[in-house]
Amino acid sequence: MKRFFGLLLLFIFTNVAYSQELLDLMPMPQKVERKEGKLYLDSNFRLSINGNPDVRLYKATTRFLRRLDEQTIVWFKQDQITSTVTDARAILNIEVSRPAKVVLKEDESYSIAISGGKIKVKATTDLGAMYALETLLQLVQADEKGFYFPNIEITDAPRFPWRGLMIDVVRHFIPYEVIIRNIDAMAAVKMNVLHLHLTDDQGFRIESKSFPKLHEKGSNGKYLTQEQIKDIINYASDRGIRVVPEFDMPGHASSWFPGYPEYASAQRIYEIETKYSHFEPAPTMDPTNENLYPFLDQFFKEMTALFPDEYIHIGGDENSGKQWDANPKIQEYKQRHNLKSNTELQTQFNHRLQDILSRYKKKMMGWDEILEPGISKDIMIHSWRGKKSLNEAAKKGYPVILSHGFYIDLLHSAQDYYLNDPLSESKDLAANELSNIYGGEAAMWTELATAETIDSRIWPSAAAIAERLWSAQEIRDVRDMYRRLDKLNNKLEFLGIAHKKNYEVMLKRLANGTDIVALKTLVDVVEPMKGLSRRKQGITYYTYTPLMMAADAARPDSKVAREFSYLIDDFVATSASHLADSIKRQYQIWIANHENLKNTMRLAPATRELEPVSENLKRLSEIGSGLVSYLQKKSKGKLKEKEKISETQLKEYGAFFKEAAKPRANVEFVVLIKATEKLLDLVQKDN
Template structure:
C-alpha cells in the first residue's frame, strides 16, 4: 500500500497539472509552491526552542510516522536543517495558538508558530508533504501561512453504548491529529452503559460497566496522550435523561419508578433523574468533582438531550415541587435542573456544555450549546450570546457521501427568494412522507417561474430555515431538483399537479411523497421568509463543529470504516477557508490522504473490511467480494436503524457482522465509473466504452462466481448485480450502435434498476444509478 501511495504522489507532483493543489488535507489557508526541494539526509540537525521538551517528542513522532530514514541530531546550531521557532505570547487566542508558518527551501525547513500547538499542526502538514523519489526522501520548496477557520474541531466517540478499548481510541487520536481535529468529546454515560470509574460511587461502573469501563488512571493517561498531539478531551456525563445505567446503581435519585433492568434497546427511554430530590445535587457535586480531577479541560458536557417528561408529569412530588418553585412545565423544570448543575460546574472552574435542548432564556450566557437538531438552534444560541457548536450534518454514524459533509458549513450562506418583479408565476404544495421509525416528515414546496426563463424551487420544513434547491428541471410533467437537508442530500423526482406524487431519495434510498397544492400566483403572496443571517457579533459565537459517531452501529472492528475517510471532509471544512469548496478537488486529495493515513498513521478502514469479509466468504472468493463491494452501499441517513427497528434488531445484542457492516459509505471505484460514464456519453470515444465494458464485466464475473457460493445471505443481490451489469453492457452497445432499445427491453431494465434502488438487507445496489443514467441517455423504439 505504501508503494501505491508513493507512486500516486510522485505522479501528481511530476505532472504540471497537479503542481497545485498538493495532496494536503486540510488544505492550508495560503500556500505558495516554489522551485526546488529539500532532501532528507541520513542525519537531520534539528534546532528547538528552549524549555519545550514536548516539541522534541513531537519531532521524534513526526520522523517515526513518516518512516524517514534519518538520525536526529538536536542541536543549538543556527545552521540546523529543521529549524523550529516559537514566538511565544500570552495573549494568543485559541485559533492563533494553532497558527503556523512553514518555509521549505533546498537547504532548510523552517517552522514557526506562536504556540507549541501550532508547531504540532505544522509538523502534520510537513509529514503529508514528504514523498519518496527514487532513493531520496524529499519535500517540495514552498511557503505556507496557515490557521484554522474555527477553533473547535471535534469528534464525539460513544463508548457508553458500545465499549471501545483505549487502543482504538488512541488510534483515532492519531488520525485526528493527522488532519488537525483538536477536541475529543467522550460520551461516557448513557442508558446502556457507564464507562467512568467513580471511586465515590463505585456502583455506577459495577452495574453499568460490566462489559467495560475506564479507570481514572486510564483516562488520565488518555488525556496525556491526546495533549501530546494537541488535542483536548471533553467528558460528557449525560443528565437528567439517558440515565438508565445510573438509575440501576442509585435508584433513589430517579423519578419513580426507577429502572430495574439493564437497557439493551436503542432509542429514548423514560428513566430520568428527579430534579425535586435534593439528594441529586450533592451526588452530582461529588461525581463532577471526580470528573474534574481526571479531565483538566475547562469544559464539561452534561448532555441534557431527549428528556422524556412522562415520569415528571405523573409524579405528585415533582408536580408539587414545580408549583412551589413556580415552574410552569417540564421544560422549566429541566431549566431549573440545568442551572443547578451549571452552578456546580462553575464552582469547579468548569464551563458547561449541553445539547441544544438546554437552551432557554435564563441559561447563563457562558454555557456552550451544541446543536444536533439543526442550524436553526445553532443560530438561536449564537443570537442569545452563547458559544455554539454544530453537529448537524456531521453525523458520521449515519452513512452519507463525503461531499455532503464537505458542503455542510457552520456558517452557511443566506438564502432568499427572488424579488417579486422577477417572478412570472409560482405554485406551492404541502407534502409529507412516512418513515419506518419516528413521525412523518412534512414540508412545503414552492416552484417559481422567473422572467429570465429559469425555474427555482424552495423547500420549507417546519421550524427549519428556507432551503433553495439546485439543478431544478421541469420537463414533460416531471420536476426534478436536489437539496441538502438535516437528513442528508435529497434528490427529488415529482409530478406536480393538484397533488404531489413522487419520491425524495434521502441519501441513497427513497421515500414516497404525497401531498396537495396549497397556493399559486393568483391566490396569495409568496409565503417565503429569507434565510436568517447571523450578525457579525453572533458569528463570532460559533466556535466550530463536531463529528458525532454514535455507537449503535459502531464496534472496535468497524470504527475506522465508519469514521474515515469521511471524517477528513469535516476536518477540512472546519479548518480550511470557506472558499475551498471544490468537491472534485477534495475527493482527489481525500483518496491520496486515505492511502497516506493507512501507510503512516495506522488507519484500518481497508484492514477492517478485509477481516470482516473473511468471515463471510471462503478465502478463494475474498477478491470477488472486495470487487463486488464497489457496487454496494449501506443505506444512508437513518435508514439502517429504521430497518433494524422494523426487524426487531434495534438493540445492543443485534450482531454487526453482515456484509452491510463492512461497507464504506461510498466507494471511489463506483464514483470514478460514474464520472467516466458521463464523459463517454459526451465524447463517445471507443476507448472510453471499452474501459467501461471492462469494469462492468469485472463486476459481473465476480457477481456470478459469488452467486454460486453457498450460505451467503446476499446471494439474491449478487444475481441482481450480474443482471445490472449485463443491462449496462446492452444499453451502452445500443447507444454506440445508434440502435434504441425496444419498449420491452426498456421496461425490463427499469424494473431492474428500481429493484436495485430499494433497500435490501440494509443495503442498496448503488450501481443502479449508473445504469439509470445510461437508460435515460437512450430512447425506445415503438413497437
C-alpha cells in the first residue's frame, strides 16, 4: 500500500519542504517552502531590475517575459528590458549586487519570495538572478481562474560549480544550430559548461586560420567557422554558460595528419577515418619531433585567443603507443632521455603542452590518463574510467570532475544517471579533498548519433544529471524525478529541442508514407540496445552510415514501458482490481498491434526487421494478461482446479522471457519483460 499511495504522500527531503501541491521544479532547489495564496498573472505583469547587474540580465529578463508570454498567452504589455527600465508598479523586482563573470566558482545563488501580490528575487550576481528566472518559469501553474505563481519562498545555490554537457561534434558532425538550441536547454536546467569535443580521428571540426589545411583536409567540408564559434561563445555567455574546447592529442589525432603528416609518428599518406573503432596502430603525434611544439604553440595561440575560458581540454586518452613502439627514432629518444615507458613519454609531452598553454594564461584539462607523477596540480582531471581515478585525483590535490556513469550516449535510463552521485564512493576523503571534486559532465559521443537524433539522446536524461549536480545529495526519489522530468520534457520542446519532433519524422520515414500508429505503438515501448552492445553486432558503422532505423528512433528510456512497470509494481503491492484491469487493457493493445504492424510492413520494407520484436511483444502480452487474470481469480477465490498453471508451463514462460530479452533489430524491451516477470514470480509463490 505504501508504494501505491506514494505519489499522494508529501515528498519530504533534507532541506526541502513540500506543500500538498506538488511542484514541477528541476533541478530541485536547496530549500522550498510553500505558502498559502497565489499570484495570478494578467497583462499588467511587469518587472524591474535594481542594483548593479551585467547587461546580460536585461537580455535574460526580456527573454523571460517573452517565454512567459508564450507559456501563458497572456500578452504582457512590457516590451524590451533595458537599464533605463524602472517601474514602481513592477510585480517582479530583481535585486542584484554585482555583475558576474562567467568563470568557474562564480556565485550562482539566489532567493525568491512570492507573497502579497509581489515577487522579489535577490541574487549576488546576475547569474543567480537568471537561474531564479528559470525557476519562476517552472513555478507557473494554472487553475480555473488562470495562470498563477504559488506563494513560496526559495533559497537556492548549486551543490557543484561544474555542471557540464560534452558534445562530440566530430564523429558525426553536429552543426551550429543544433549546438545553439542545446545551449538554451542547458540554461533551462542550470547547466553551466558546454564542452565541445572538436577534433578526433573522424574529423577536425574547427576552422584554423593559422593552419587552414587542418580543417580543409581534415573535415570533408564539415566544420564550425570561427565566426560560428564566437557566436556560440557569446550566446552561451549570455546564458551563464562557459565554453571549453577540446583538441585531442597525442592520440585520436588522425584528422591532424591529412594536412600536416610531418607531425605523425609514422610517415605515410593520411586520411580522416570514416569508421568507428580503435585503430591499431593508432595515428599519434610524434612527441620527439621538435618542430611539433612551435606548430602547437602557434595553433594554441590562435585557439586560446578565440576561447575565453581559463581551461583548454587536451584529451590525452586511449593512446596505445603502438606507433611509438614501431618508430626507431622515438625508441632511441626514450632511451636517451631515460624514459622507461610510453606513459612517461606522454607525461613529458603533456608538460610541454602545459608550458605552451601557460604562456597564453590557460590551464590544461585532460582525461584521467594524464594523471601521472609530476603533472602540475592546477591541471583539471576529467574522470571517465571510474570513481577510483576521481578519488585518486582529489586525494592528490587535483581539481577533478566526473563523467564516468554520465555517458548519455550509452543510452541507459535517466534513473541510472540520476543515482550516480560524484561523491557516492568518496567516504574516505577528507573535507579538503572532497572540495577538489568540482562536479561533472554528461558526455554525448556521436559514433551512433546524428544531428537528427542527438537531441533524443541528450534529453531529457541530461536534466536528471543536471539535478544530481545542482540539488542536495538526499534528493533521490526516482518516481518523483520522473514525474518532474516528464513535465520538463515538454518545456524543452518549447525551447526548440527536436527530440519529440524528429521522432515522428523518423517513424514516418520508416513507415514509407503509411500510417505510423502501429509502428509507433511498438517503438514507443522498445529501447535501443544499451552501452556498447550495438557496436558488437557485427556491423561496421561509418560516418556516412544512415542512422535512421527503429533503434535510432527509439527513446533510450521508454516512458510507456516505465509507467507500465510502475503499474505492475503497484498491482503486485496491492492486488487492486482496477490496476489489474488497466494492465490487461494495455496487454490487449500490444496483442492486437502485431497484426496491424504486419499490414504496415507490407509496404514499408525498413520496418520488417521489427517483426520478431513485435511477435515477442505479442506473446509476452498474452502471457502477462493470463497471469493477471489468474491472480485476479485466485484473490477472489474463483480459481478452478483446471485453471491452475502447471510448473511445466511456468518454466516455459520463464524460458520465453529469457529468450525475448535478447536484442533484435538492435532494440529490446527488457523493462516490460522484467515487469511481467514480477507477475510470474507472484504466481510461482502462490503455487
